[in-house]
Amino acid sequence: MKLLLTSAGVKNESIRRALVALLGKPIAECHALCIPTAGYGHPHVSPAAAFRFVSGQEPRCPMVELGWKSVGLLELTALPSIPRDRWTAWVRDADVLLANGGDAVYLAHWLRESGLAAMLPALRDKVWMGLSAGSMAMTPRVGEDFVEMKPPITGDDKGLGIVGFSIFPHLDMPGSPGNSMASAERWAAGLGNPSYAIDDQTAIQVVEGKAEVISEGNWRHFAA
Numbered sequence: 001m002k003l004l005l006t007s008a009g010v011k012n013e014s015i016r017r018a019l020v021a022l023l024g025k026p027i028a029e030c031h032a033l034c035i036p037t038a039g040y041g042h043p044h045v046s047p048a049a050a051f052r053f054v055s056g057q058e059p060r061c062p063m064v065e066l067g068w069k070s071v072g073l074l075e076l077t078a079l080p081s082i083p084r085d086r087w088t089a090w091v092r093d094a095d096v097l098l099a100n101g102g103d104a105v106y107l108a109h110w111l112r113e114s115g116l117a118a119m120l121p122a123l124r125d126k127v128w129m130g131l132s133a134g135s136m137a138m139t140p141r142v143g144e145d146f147v148e149m150k151p152p153i154t155g156d157d158k159g160l161g162i163v164g165f166s167i168f169p170h171l172d173m174p175g176s177p178g179n180s181m182a183s184a185e186r187w188a189a190g191l192g193n194p195s196y197a198i199d200d201q202t203a204i205q206v207v208e209g210k211a212e213v214i215s216e217g218n219w220r221h222f223a224a
Contacts, residue, residue, distance in 0.1 A: 001123045002207050003162070004214075005135035007169035008200035009061035012216045015203045016066075022127045022205065023095055030095035032068040037076040038099065038133040041106025053100045061131050063098045076107075079114035088119060096127040099134025104146060107137040108159045117160055132169045135204075138162045143187045145178070163206050166195040171218060173200065181220065188222035195222045 002022045010016050023030050036054050039045035052058040054073055056065035064071055072090065074097070079087050091097070099107065111117040120128070128138070136142050140161040146168075159166075168184045170176065177183075184197035196204060201217025213219055 001120050001162075002127045002205075003138060004127060004129045004203055004205055005138060005163070005167060006129065006131055006203040007135070007167075007171070007198045009058075009063045009131050010066060011062065011201050014214050014216050015201075018203065018205050018214045019066075019127070019129065022207070025095075027067050028069055030068055031070045031072070031093060032064070032096045032098055033072045033074040033090065033094045034064050034098040034100065035074050035076060035107075035134070036100045037110050038102030038104065038107035038137065040077075041103030042101075042133070045102050050100070061101070063100070063129065063131055068096075076110040076114040076116060079116065084115065091116070091119065091123070091126075094126065096129055099128065099130045099137070101132030101134055104133035104136035104139075104142045104159060105157060107133055108142075111137060111160060120160075120162065135169065136167050139166045140164065140193050141166050141191050143168070143191055145183070145187050163211065164194060165204075165211065166191050166193060167204070168195065168197040169200075171197045171199040171202075171220075184220065185222070192224060194224050196220065197222070 004019055004022055034054050036050045039050045137159050139159040142157045142159055144157055168187055170179045173179045188195045198219045199217040202215035202219045205212045205214055
């Protein structure tokens with residue numbers, strides 16, 4: 001699967017161009033499925049915020065509102081109660097999966113429980129575009145600073161490990177002193193694997209295991 005791991009969606013033209021290149025055709029010709037699940041695991045995300053995401057009314061974090069040919073809703077917590085061949089067909093018919101922000105460990109849990117995580121490696125022609133936690137769930141570790149729903153679901157801070165690096169999103173976000181570069185340095189030091197701190201004008205593209213930073217803002221790479 002091709003990945004576009006963002007901090008805050010498609011915030012600039014560089015990220016948009018990267019998305020179109022990964023899709024291989026214009027956005028207006030692509031079918032999207034949006035995944036709101038991560039939001040339900042975070043204490044600061046409301047049902048109204050989930051609605052704004054799935055309805056394409058969240059211009060601060062452009063994802064659903066980009067002009068897709070069609071948009072469907074894929075709620076991971078519902079998938080275990082649906083025949084597998086039914087929902088896997090929805091995934092295969094889509095060009096891109098759009099994963100909302102929220103709690104990354106909660107999202108990773110439901111990606112596993114739903115069966116979608118096991119399916120992702122075989123979706124070589126599809127694009128996964130994450131927003132904040134939707135990106136972090138693909139990493140080996142989220143880091144304790146970003147875990148809201150650790151107990152009792154998993155008891156750890158593990159993501160899916162589809163990529164070999166962790167992500168500190170929303171770097172230097174106004175009004176959030178905990179998202180400073182100094183905080184990112186402390187976070188990275190406790191991980192034991194490579195990581196990136198990225199601001200909302202930055203994304204990380206991963207194709208066949210190769211990571212490339214797409215940015216019109218500020219970012220930093222930390223070695224293991």
